[in-house]
Amino acid sequence: MQSVIIIGASLAGLNAAETLRREGYVGRLLVVGEEPHLPYDRPPLSKEIARGEWPVERTALDIDAILDDVEWRLSTKATALEALTRTVTFADGSRESYDGIIIATGAAPRRLAGDAMSGVHVLRTREDAVGLGADLARPDAHIVIVGGGFIGQEVAASARKLGRRVTMLEAVAPAAHVLGCEMGEMLAALHRRNGVDVRLGVAATAFEGEGRLKRVQLSDGTAIDADVALLGIGVVPNSDWLEGSGLTIENGVLCDESCLAAPGIVACGDVACWPNLRNGETRRIEHWDNALRQGEHAAKRLLAEAGGDHPGPYAPVPWFWTDQYGQKLQLLGSPVSHDELRFVIGSSGEDKFVALYRRGDRLTAAIAMGLPAKLNKFRKLLENSASWEEALAISAA
Structure with a gap:
């Protein structure tokens, strides 16, 4: 194997790159990232960055000296892939083939119609966090959290720490789709004890304002006056660019139990959907710990395509944490x-x-x-x- 491209300058992509070098791969290694930044840590975005406690540069991940010879191609988007020949097409129209491909393109926040106005935010990138933090820095800010997932909960806790007024909207209960209704109701109570107006069984239907958010219309016919909103309604895998590639795209890049998507192609992180033989579930896992471990496993599986030791199935016990209040x-x-x-x-x-x-x-x-x-x-x-x-x-x- 003489050339490997990692598509996605993410935590998963970074760990995959470091693993390739540690495992003895000495060929050409290219890491492509759509953002203009080298890999950085996302968990602080909803906490320290949103609260203005850290400079955004502090989220940068340490890059091992073992990657000193890696080619970083940032602000670069892959737009197509031909799996059979392992040929990647880029936004500028250029095409190149590789012996091995690691897909680590992550996921993107879900959006709502009419959300393209000042004061309405999603949270995925450094720029998202800086923009949200600027709005939360205003002492009179009232933020509506649309969706009670973990990102929404962490931003609600950050806003309350700053003393801001917070309203949270959720269909059932915070994180109930993951943790179940009983635990979701416990989390709703936690937020209420800390001053959040948690409204269940209601959704946002429209954002109103002339250039700047002024009001959020709700599904029960009422409205909330607010100048900041965060959409925390989940993410979708960044796999649209792979349609027609020859890979199976089902809730992300569908892999086998070892993270192999096709000969010479593996996937890892938020974009990878695979059968975890430990629990019998075929799904994606959108957690920091999984990105770290799956990036390593996917790299070893790719090397097995060139005669390296097969790492076996990727069957972790998932681990997740969230910091609130x-x-x-x-x-x-x-x-x-x-x-x-x-x-x-x-x-x-x-x-x-x-x-x-x-x-x-x-x-x-x-x-x-x-x-x-x-x-x-x-x-x-x-x-x-x-x-x-x-x-x-x-x-x-």
Whole structure:
């Protein structure tokens, strides 16, 4: 293998590049990124950057000296791919073929009609965070959070830390689509205790204002006067450019259990959809930890195409965290389609707790707030596909 291109100058792409070099790949290595920046860390965007506590440059990721000979092509967009010949077309019309391709193009925030006005924000890039932070810096700002996912929740917590007025709109309850209704209602209560006006069962239908946001119309016929809004209604994988490529595009780039999308082509990070043999789920995972680990695995899988050791299936126990109101909420495993949620330490009304998720007779996830050490004892159980009875016995010990 003489040439490899990584499409996406992201955390996943960066870790893939470093892994290639550490594993002994010495050929040409090109990293293409649509943004003008070298890889940077996104978690601080909704917190320290949005609150104006850090200069945006502080989000830059350390790049190992092992990548000193890498070609960085920033502000460059890949527009098409021919999988059979591994040929990439760029926005300027140029085309080039490679021995190996790593797709790490991430995801983009969902938008709403009429959201292209001053004061209405999404949050994905450095520029997004700086723009949002400028609006939140105004003492009289009232921000409407449209969607109660984790990005929306973190921005709500940041705005409240700044003393701003916050209204959150969500169809069911914050993060209920991931964590279930009971945990979602607990998160709604947490935000209400911290001064957020949480409105459930209602959606934004229109943004009004002449150049600048002045009002948000709601599905129940009411309206909210507000000059700032954040759309936190999820993301879509950046895979449209791959239509007609010969790859299978289903909720992102569909890979096999090892992250291989086609001969000589792998995917990783938010854009990769793959079957996790540990839990039987085929989906994408939009978490920092997954981008880090999957970038490494995808790079090793690509090298296996050239005779390297096969890394086997990529079957992690997912891990996620969110920081809100001085508390850290952490999730291990997958709560998707769970049959039961049981609190084993504390309860849903407390700021410190540990709860377990069951699907069938298996432990599938564990979640905790403020008790990281208590949560960690369930990691090995999840890695070993422990039974529900084993998990309850450990929690009682």
